[in-house]
Amino acid sequence: MSEAAAQALAAPRGRGAFITLEGGEGAGKSTQVKHILERLRQAGIDAVGTREPGGSPGAEVLRKALLSGVIEPLGPAAEAILFAAARVDHIDKTIEPALSAGIWVVSDRFADSTRAYQGALGRLDPRFLRALERVTLNELYPDLTLVLDLPVEEGLARAARRRTPAETLDRFENETLEFHQGLRAAFLEIAAAESARCVLIDAARSEADVAQSIWDAITYRLMDRPAAAERAHGA
Structure with missing residues (x-):
């Protein structure tokens, strides 16, 4: 860990940092x-993990409806509104209380997925x-968004390998190859348009290599820069 990061961790606790992971199916988020x-946690930082849709009791109820596909006939606007409703509960009940207490929050998906x-x-x-x-x-x-990118065919193959025989495809896994190719392009566009917040991660590499690239990005973006460290830890 760098000297700047160590100094940041020694500072009085302020607001936590908010990290999100985005990307297509099977990216390893x-x-x-x-x-x-x-x-x-090894670095001495209190942190919690969460996910979307879900992450709070009310949002988990909506997750079941959204991923089952029962909302799909109502159209993308209705889906977006229900995702937003789940996100409000997620923020109010999970994310904001943790950040206010100085705890870092790491979320598998957030608003970029919508x-x-x-x-x-x-x-x-x-x-x-x-x-x-x-x-x-x-x-x-988010203070930092990590966009995990890999070829669509590989991502779908990974998702299929991890699925148990009893599991069925959810609303979005069941979409066409063209859908998933467009999804990858959309995430790449978000990463390019908001490079101050987003870091693009090559998720086609080994799990360990991806993890190291992610940790390097977190260290550089949220720990090593004095201004970022002050913001994250209230120094």
């Missing part, structure tokens, strides 16, 4: 969340999504 939490899934691919008016974000997020945005 949930696996990497576990690695991040382990490394943060932009990609319902926005770019559902062809929703960007003005609608921006308005929905303003109401939903109340100016809460």
